[in-house]
Amino acid sequence: MNNSGKEKALNLNTNDKLYLQSNAFKAPPSPKQPFFIGVAGGTASGKTTVCNLINSQLHDQRIVLINQDSFYHSLSDEILQKVNDYNFDHPDAFDIELMLSSMEKLKHGQTASIPNYNINTRKRIEPPRQVHPADIVVLEGILVLHDSRVRDLLNMKIFVDEDSDIRLTRRIQRLAIEHGRNIQNVLDQYCRFVKPSFEDFVLPTKKFADIIIPGGGDNDVAIDLIIQNIRTKLGQHDLCKIYPNIFVIFSTFQIKGMHTLIRDVGTTKHDFVFYSDRLIRLVVEHGLGHLPFTEKQVTTPTGSVYSGVIFCSRLCGVSVIRSGESMENALRACCKGIKIGKILILGQGTDGRQLIYEKLPSDIASRHVLLLDPVLATGSSAVKAISLLLKKGVLESNIIFLNLIAAPQGINAVCERFPMMKLVTSEIDATLNESSRVIPGLGEFGDRYFATDD
Numbered sequence: 430m431n432n433s434g435k436e437k438a439l440n441l442n443t444n445d446k447l448y449l450q451s452n453a454f455k456a457p458p459s460p461k462q463p464f465f466i467g468v469a470g471g472t473a474s475g476k477t478t479v480c481n482l483i484n485s486q487l488h489d490q491r492i493v494l495i496n497q498d499s500f501y502h503s504l505s506d507e508i509l510q511k512v513n514d515y516n517f518d519h520p521d522a523f524d525i526e527l528m529l530s531s532m533e534k535l536k537h538g539q540t541a542s543i544p545n546y547n548i549n550t551r552k553r554i555e556p557p558r559q560v561h562p563a564d565i566v567v568l569e570g571i572l573v574l575h576d577s578r579v580r581d582l583l584n585m586k587i588f589v590d591e592d593s594d595i596r597l598t599r600r601i602q603r604l605a606i607e608h609g610r611n612i613q614n615v616l617d618q619y620c621r622f623v624k625p626s627f628e629d630f631v632l633p634t635k636k637f638a639d640i641i642i643p644g645g646g647d648n649d650v651a652i653d654l655i656i657q658n659i660r661t662k663l664g665q666h667d668l669c670k671i672y673p674n675i676f677v678i679f680s681t682f683q684i685k686g687m688h689t690l691i692r693d694v695g696t697t698k699h700d701f702v703f704y705s706d707r708l709i710r711l712v713v714e715h716g717l718g719h720l721p722f723t724e725k726q727v728t729t730p731t732g733s734v735y736s737g738v739i740f741c742s743r744l745c746g747v748s749v750i751r752s753g754e755s756m757e758n759a760l761r762a763c764c765k766g767i768k769i770g771k772i773l774i775l776g777q778g779t780d781g782r783q784l785i786y787e788k789l790p791s792d793i794a795s796r797h798v799l800l801l802d803p804v805l806a807t808g809s810s811a812v813k814a815i816s817l818l819l820k821k822g823v824l825e826s827n828i829i830f831l832n833l834i835a836a837p838q839g840i841n842a843v844c845e846r847f848p849m850m851k852l853v854t855s856e857i858d859a860t861l862n863e864s865s866r867v868i869p870g871l872g873e874f875g876d877r878y879f880a881t882d883d
């Protein structure tokens with residue numbers, strides 16, 4: 430889409446309906462903390478549709494949706510007797526302290542107990558919902574932008590704006606027609622509480638929003654732009670912004686779970702191998718996605734034409750002995766009959782690594798090379814291995830380095846020196862310790878994989 434199209438969708442003009450306000454999105458404070466999105470707006474404005482679209486379009490991310498309704502106070506039997514006089518649209522109807530503490534827990538990577546509120550009995554029911562930390566937390570509700578402490582925790586604040594007649598019509602449809610509530614009650618409640626509270630408490634929060642979406646969930650273009658923005662904010666480790674040649678595979682709960690297992694010192698050898706193999710397979714598949722392809726049409730058994738692609742065939746693998754050899758099976762499983770060369774580099778640290786042995790396909794210069802090594806620490810071995818490939822005539826842009834965990838120091842060493850090479854990894858770790866071990870890391874990969882540790 431060109432810029433004028435984007436401007437039309439976002440109406441980047443402050444006089445128009447949907448615009449980016451000056452309080453532009455806050456970047457997540459650290460890659461480990463979830464990205465919090467608050468979606469506010471009047472009753473029946475389309476908030477849930479917006480949240481569901483964000484959820485479905487970011488299905489490859491670990492995402493949780495939390496509704497502000499969960500934090501409604503349980504009503505006592507006394508109040509329930511006069512429930513028609515109760516204002517469910519007033520900020521005091523919500524347990525904001527509990528909402529805030531739950532968000533803080535999630536922000537700090539802890540599990541939060543979110544109340545299960547029953548909208549019919551107007552009481553909380555046990556047990557609460559256990560919400561685990563995720564990459565993205567979407568908090569939806571009429572007043573999620575009302576409390577400044579909650580606003581401060583949000584990385585992106587969205588206000589869904591819809592015409593009040595449309596909102597009223599939807600509310601009648603929802604409560605009176607779908608839920609069988611008395612239409613007069615619905616209208617009375619709207620006039621006594623919903624409309625005045627919208628004007629007094631909900632509408633004034635629009636000014637805090639980074640994005641205002643007119644037409645709610647029907648505004649496909651605005652949703653697409655929001656998704657693109659979230660992906661940019663989320664997916665990128667700071668190093669990915671510096672080096673465009675790093676590709677970190679998208680994390681999911683499955684991937685995080687496998688990392689949790691292989692990093693755990695108590696994991697058995699059998700499980701370490703099993704889960705490393707699963708992760709390696711994902712990295713290999715992702716890496717193959719960076720190879721060139723040519724378009725091809727085939728005829729399917731239904732006689733129809735399918736427009737597809739064929740993979741590049743001039744490939745080879747090169748494993749860095751010995752940990753890199755753990756990645757050979759996955760490569761063979763994906764690329765039938767692939768040639769795999771070997772490089773042995775020995776020694777420790779940034780200066781001490783020496784090339785000891787190499788055996789590479791004689792025509793390697795004309796191939797794309799998938800370099801295999803699960804751990805990138807100081808980068809010393811990788812620099813030696815890549816330098817050898819270049820000496821053999823391999824084009825730097827034809828090298829894809831496949832890796833499980835990478836330390837920032839190794840990334841700097843490799844990506845700065847070889848900007849045309851691609852590095853595909855599954856996680857970027859925090860740092861190295863004084864012995865050049867990756868932190869938090871997973872210990873000695875080779876020893877754990879090949880069971881040579883004590």
Ligand SMILES: O=P(O)(O)OC[C@H]1O[C@H](OP(=O)(O)OP(=O)(O)O)[C@H](O)[C@@H]1O
Nearest residue numbers: 750751752804805806807808809810875
């Ligand atoms: O980035 P660097 O500081 O060079 O460290 C990374 C190297 O360390 C590991 O091998 P290791 O020396 O542990 O040998 P192994 O594979 O035989 O266990 C890993 O497989 C890399 O080859």
Ligand SMILES: O=c1cc[nH]c(=O)[nH]1
Nearest residue numbers: 806866867872873874
């Ligand atoms: O932490 C580290 C560093 C190098 N090699 C490993 O296997 N682990």
